[in-house]
Amino acid sequence: MSITVNYNNMMTYALGERGISDAQLKEHEILAQSAHFQVEAGRGRGMQGWMDSPYDQAEVVKTIKATASRIKKKFDNFVVLGIGGSALGPIAVFTALKHYYYNELPKKLRKGPRFYVVDNVDPDRLNALFDVINVEKTVFNVITKSGATSETMSQYLIIIDMLKQKLGDKAREHIIATTSENKGNLIKLAQQEGFETFTIPGRVGGRFSELSPVGLLPAAVVGIDISRMLKGARDMDRKCRSRYISKNPALALATLQYISMKQGKNISVMMPYADSLKYIADWYAQLWAESLGKEVDKHGNIVNAGQTPVKALGVTDQHSQVQLYNEGPYDKVITFIEVGSFRSDIVIPEGCEDFPDVHFLCGHTLSELMTNELHATRYNLTRRGRANYTICLDAIDAYHIGGLLYLLQMQTAYTGAMLNIDTYNQPGVEGGKDAAYALFGRQGYEDKAEEMRSFKADSEKYII
Amino acid sequence: MSITVNYNNMMTYALGERGISDAQLKEHEILAQSAHFQVEAGRGRGMQGWMDSPYDQAEVVKTIKATASRIKKKFDNFVVLGIGGSALGPIAVFTALKHYYYNELPKKLRKGPRFYVVDNVDPDRLNALFDVINVEKTVFNVITKSGATSETMSQYLIIIDMLKQKLGDKAREHIIATTSENKGNLIKLAQQEGFETFTIPGRVGGRFSELSPVGLLPAAVVGIDISRMLKGARDMDRKCRSRYISKNPALALATLQYISMKQGKNISVMMPYADSLKYIADWYAQLWAESLGKEVDKHGNIVNAGQTPVKALGVTDQHSQVQLYNEGPYDKVITFIEVGSFRSDIVIPEGCEDFPDVHFLCGHTLSELMTNELHATRYNLTRRGRANYTICLDAIDAYHIGGLLYLLQMQTAYTGAMLNIDTYNQPGVEGGKDAAYALFGRQGYEDKAEEMRSFKADSEKYII
Numbered sequence: 001m002s003i004t005v006n007y008n009n010m011m012t013y014a015l016g017e018r019g020i021s022d023a024q025l026k027e028h029e030i031l032a033q034s035a036h037f038q039v040e041a042g043r044g045r046g047m048q049g050w051m052d053s054p055y056d057q058a059e060v061v062k063t064i065k066a067t068a069s070r071i072k073k074k075f076d077n078f079v080v081l082g083i084g085g086s087a088l089g090p091i092a093v094f095t096a097l098k099h100y101y102y103n104e105l106p107k108k109l110r111k112g113p114r115f116y117v118v119d120n121v122d123p124d125r126l127n128a129l130f131d132v133i134n135v136e137k138t139v140f141n142v143i144t145k146s147g148a149t150s151e152t153m154s155q156y157l158i159i160i161d162m163l164k165q166k167l168g169d170k171a172r173e174h175i176i177a178t179t180s181e182n183k184g185n186l187i188k189l190a191q192q193e194g195f196e197t198f199t200i201p202g203r204v205g206g207r208f209s210e211l212s213p214v215g216l217l218p219a220a221v222v223g224i225d226i227s228r229m230l231k232g233a234r235d236m237d238r239k240c241r242s243r244y245i246s247k248n249p250a251l252a253l254a255t256l257q258y259i260s261m262k263q264g265k266n267i268s269v270m271m272p273y274a275d276s277l278k279y280i281a282d283w284y285a286q287l288w289a290e291s292l293g294k295e296v297d298k299h300g301n302i303v304n305a306g307q308t309p310v311k312a313l314g315v316t317d318q319h320s321q322v323q324l325y326n327e328g329p330y331d332k333v334i335t336f337i338e339v340g341s342f343r344s345d346i347v348i349p350e351g352c353e354d355f356p357d358v359h360f361l362c363g364h365t366l367s368e369l370m371t372n373e374l375h376a377t378r379y380n381l382t383r384r385g386r387a388n389y390t391i392c393l394d395a396i397d398a399y400h401i402g403g404l405l406y407l408l409q410m411q412t413a414y415t416g417a418m419l420n421i422d423t424y425n426q427p428g429v430e431g432g433k434d435a436a437y438a439l440f441g442r443q444g445y446e447d448k449a450e451e452m453r454s455f456k457a458d459s460e461k462y463i464i
Numbered sequence: 465m466s467i468t469v470n471y472n473n474m475m476t477y478a479l480g481e482r483g484i485s486d487a488q489l490k491e492h493e494i495l496a497q498s499a500h501f502q503v504e505a506g507r508g509r510g511m512q513g514w515m516d517s518p519y520d521q522a523e524v525v526k527t528i529k530a531t532a533s534r535i536k537k538k539f540d541n542f543v544v545l546g547i548g549g550s551a552l553g554p555i556a557v558f559t560a561l562k563h564y565y566y567n568e569l570p571k572k573l574r575k576g577p578r579f580y581v582v583d584n585v586d587p588d589r590l591n592a593l594f595d596v597i598n599v600e601k602t603v604f605n606v607i608t609k610s611g612a613t614s615e616t617m618s619q620y621l622i623i624i625d626m627l628k629q630k631l632g633d634k635a636r637e638h639i640i641a642t643t644s645e646n647k648g649n650l651i652k653l654a655q656q657e658g659f660e661t662f663t664i665p666g667r668v669g670g671r672f673s674e675l676s677p678v679g680l681l682p683a684a685v686v687g688i689d690i691s692r693m694l695k696g697a698r699d700m701d702r703k704c705r706s707r708y709i710s711k712n713p714a715l716a717l718a719t720l721q722y723i724s725m726k727q728g729k730n731i732s733v734m735m736p737y738a739d740s741l742k743y744i745a746d747w748y749a750q751l752w753a754e755s756l757g758k759e760v761d762k763h764g765n766i767v768n769a770g771q772t773p774v775k776a777l778g779v780t781d782q783h784s785q786v787q788l789y790n791e792g793p794y795d796k797v798i799t800f801i802e803v804g805s806f807r808s809d810i811v812i813p814e815g816c817e818d819f820p821d822v823h824f825l826c827g828h829t830l831s832e833l834m835t836n837e838l839h840a841t842r843y844n845l846t847r848r849g850r851a852n853y854t855i856c857l858d859a860i861d862a863y864h865i866g867g868l869l870y871l872l873q874m875q876t877a878y879t880g881a882m883l884n885i886d887t888y889n890q891p892g893v894e895g896g897k898d899a900a901y902a903l904f905g906r907q908g909y910e911d912k913a914e915e916m917r918s919f920k921a922d923s924e925k926y927i928i
Binding site for chain 1: 548584612615622807816848893902904
């Protein structure tokens with residue numbers, strides 16, 4: 001495993017009085033060890049089935065590879081219908097590991113179907129999709145554990161109708177359902193209609209599901225080595241068996257974030273320096289926000305916990321966000337992701353001899369430019385007392401991406417344990433769901449509809 | 465102008481004790497009026513040239529349209545080389561107004577060249593671009609006011625070298641420079657090499673430049689009606705002539721954000737409910753972060769001002785961020801962007817009769833689903849005391865996008881004036897630039913290099 005975590009710039013060692021001291025870290029050692037104990041004790045149980053994902057999928061991986069190989073031969077397009085945890089992982093891994101303009105490549109360079117993830121119900125976007133794909137040459141992977149996700153099931157209804165009109169009985173060959181093994185609508189539908197099905201284990205929640213069939217099938221279809229992804233996760237899991245902050249990278253990061261939150265740092269920026277890792281920050285945003293953003297702790301005390309994730313991209317956002325990070329409130333922790341080596345490089349050729357502020361670049365490579373800008377930005381932030389740490393990946397490949405995802409899942413699990421909250425529920429979205437049902441006039445939601453009607457109507461006074 | 469601002473859900477009227485009262489708003493009336501006065505007094509002066517952009521471009525718009533029309537006929541691809549303010553506006557407007565999969569459309573549906581904005585120096589991404597475009601059929605729009613932006617000039621050096629090798633003297637026909645009229649390297653280069661050139665007015669800074677040739681040329685090339693964009697900005701400007709909070713939407717939003725910041729709300733979420741508006745949130749993130757994130761006020765007092773922008777997308781992020789927004793700390797203001805009507809729609813067909821939690825959707829449209837989810841999410845957040853307001857656009861077209869951008873620029877200008885900071889500088893990024901120069905061994909930066917070397921080397925103790 002060649003993922004390292006460098007947290008020098010969280011410590012007084014580099015940040016001076018704005019840093020965390022060795023003594024502070026030591027004070028949290030017991031809390032960290034107990035979080036570690038709690039997470040280990042729950043391994044594979046409750047909603048911690050994701051900790052088994054690196055180990056218990058030998059059989060399903062074979063099936064996924066066979067299905068992927070069949071899809072590659074038979075179809076031009078692969079479309080994921082999913083939202084939240086059913087979309088963010090597939091997008092993040094695809095973007096990390098495939099060509100930046102994959103869908104625009106000619107077929108023989110692409111070596112797989114074009115790939116789309118439709119994670120919204122915007123009508124303009126879905127109509128746009130139908131302009132660029134032929135549904136008769138497309139397989140749709142419907143991903144929802146409950147089979148009751150309004151957005152995904154709306155998409156499903158539109159697409160199955162379209163497929164049946166065009167293809168009759170053969171429509172079934174164009175749908176793959178990834179869902180609960182025995183609960184919910186989609187598994188029943190799949191059985192009725194005869195769709196190929198993959199199972200989301202009951203103990204794996206949406207935001208922890210990328211290393212389950214949710215993520216593995218889409219990845220395999222575009223030619224990503226999913227066995228290597230799982231190997232990366234396994235090797236990271238081994239690193240996380242230690243209960244010592246000084247040895248367990250996820251536990252160290254969790255403890256540092258926990259201390260930072262208690263100090264009032266309510267913002268967590270993730271800033272990878274590689275375009276391919278941009279959507280890792282999106283995936284992490286859900287993981288971190290939905291796991292830790294909780295009103296009550298396990299004892300029912302009101303805590304309003306949580307740290308708001310912010311997605312950034314180096315070097316791009318140096319020209320957008322870094323001014324604020326350098327000079328604004330001391331309210332954030334920045335996670336840099338550094339890449340040891342890119343997949344390719346470009347030398348900046350000679351030119352602009354008359355302009356010293358440009359000419360100094362000549363003869364250097366773009367990867368040097370990326371790395372120097374990261375180091376310079378980080379140095380400057382550190383000297384200004386801004387808390388940051390760096391996760392460094394030796395390379396961007398399936399193995400390291402698997403390891404990175406698992407690292408961040410472990411960090412989240414430990415942090416949730418330290419905060420003493422339920423890391424795996426999401427009660428805060430239920431109220432919104434009920435209100436949406438009420439607006440649609442769904443049976444059984446009449447009281448909610450009445451409640452909404454009786455809530456103050458919009459005052460014209462506050463509309464301009 | 466059919467852009468309305470609804471701030472009911474910022475007020476005690478809807479939020480109860482967590483809201484802002486009429487009395488509080490009244491207390492800030494003088495501050496707001498003086499911010500309005502200050503912004504009006506600076507109109508067209510200092511760095512407020514952007515306030516003239518809707519009015520003083522009749523001539524350049526003609527030239528831009530002629531150039532765009534020539535490019536459409538002659539080239540297959542149009543590539544913007546730029547970063548920060550030179551990229552975020554072009555991306556936001558393109559995404560807002562063009563087909564979601566524009567580059568994948570066949571040429572006759574596209575009716576313009578394929579469109580790329582390369583806003584990073586990742587070597588894998590630039591190499592990927594060269595896999596999908598033929599540079600001999602491509603025009604590159606190099607956008608940098610100073611002509612000294614390392615990222616953009618590196619890209620330029622690579623591309624001009626490539627073009628000259630392939631095309632010799634004709635290379636010049638493939639570059640359009642958008643830069644300062646008389647300062648900096650790029651205008652000199654353009655004159656030496658004979659590139660077509662567009663001017664970024666001296667009084668228009670990068671993040672306020674979308675309605676200048678920076679944004680207008682790329683927009684015109686893909687067939688966006690730039691005259692309508694400017695008309696939208698003009699009509700919004702007229703609304704912003706009022707010094708009263710109750711009449712000037714930008715001033716109302718600025719005042720509400722100012723009060724919220726003073727209450728400790730250090731996060732500003734922008735959450736449009738339309739895929740096409742996703743990158744408006746990115747553009748706004750730079751505008752808000754870089755303008756307001758300042759260490760000192762105009763008197764030199766240390767203030768560490770600023771509110772951290774967070775980009776979200778409805779309904780997608782209901783399944784990612786909204787749990788945190790509902791239950792986490794009361795530390796944010798949410799800006800919803802609502803769309804009156806989408807450009808198209810889709811009816812959800814009959815099906816799933818056995819599943820009431822899905823069947824209730826049948827017969828409704830996707831645009832209803834988008835709108836109901838927005839209203840439901842907003843209702844739920846409001847009932848939980850979470851501050852939010854809504855900007856509603858009647859339609860997503862050039863006119864409304866021009867108006868929206870101008871509204872947000874005015875809001876930013878007023879807020880900066882209330883905070884008594886310099887809205888238009890970015891001193892915090894200079895330290896990082898110097899450090900990067902030092903890492904490249906650039907002449908004149910030996911002291912910085914020495915300073916960096918003497919800074920504590922990484923402690924192995926904090927690396928796992």
